[in-house]
Amino acid sequence: MNELMAARSLTTRPVVTLGGDAVAHVKDTVCDAAAGRITGFTLTGRGLLSGPLKEGLPWQAVHALGHDAVMIRDRRGLVNAAAMTAHRQSLRARLLGARVLTEAGTEIGTVLDVVVEGGTGGRVVGFRVAASRRFVPGPTRHRRRVYVPRGESLTVTGRALVLPEDAVRHVADDLPGFTALVGGVPGPWKGSLP
């Protein structure tokens, strides 16, 4: 299984061609409406004072999403950013802060971050959630953050993510634990999403 990374950590990661030239930095991640996979990235220029770029990076142009850089084949893979984000949602715009519920209606918490798989797949694997007090009991001052796997059948309704009941049976406290949890569960996790 490829390395898992938090989508927020992708911001400012350089976009580098296979020829070794840095083209831009990642500004934000764009994923599809079902929050199932990454569809692309919005970009910022490389200079200190350069603002957001008009071009975006679609996932088809990505060679590999790595720990230190997003590798692309060449500069021609970039497309108009407005066309890319028209029907999709950037993470910051919709997913962050969304409520997470189970099908039975139990409130899990709110999304702090989205965990994606590196490499060539671009899957959304889970969410980092600020757990609600009912879901993870504990002292009020110390709110727990847990990693919740995405599960197979997630539905996005407005600003809420509805997970199947068994998806939240196991949660992890940190990213290494989450990697073990997601990698160790047999069945649907082994293959990629359809």
Next chain:
Amino acid sequence: MLFTEVRGLPVLVPDGGGPLGTVTSLTVDALSGSVSHVRFRAGRFGREKEVSWDTVETVGPGAVRLRSATAPEPAPSSHHELLGRRVLVDTGTEHGTVLDVAFDTRTARLLALFTTRGELPAGRLLGLGDYALVVREG
């Protein structure tokens, strides 16, 4: 021979006279995996010039000797220095920086790259740009 051994050698022409300058660096063509130009500088404040590898007769020992009738051109600024450059595997993970490069002085082909994270065969080179040297995953 190593890049660090070539750096600092005098550049000589066969018809005598003083050296044209001392070698500052070697330009590498990442696609073919070979040295394409030799860059040198006359004195500390001279402009950097370059000659194509085709005009080089021999490299070492002690000097870089050119064939006769070579006119060095002012070096273009698009040169990417290999030594000290960041190494990126094409999966997007860093692999240290380049410490030294071994190359064949007759064919100009690169033989191996020595990085802070170990040795890499020159066949894995993919590209050399302004940000990093990209190598294929082993």
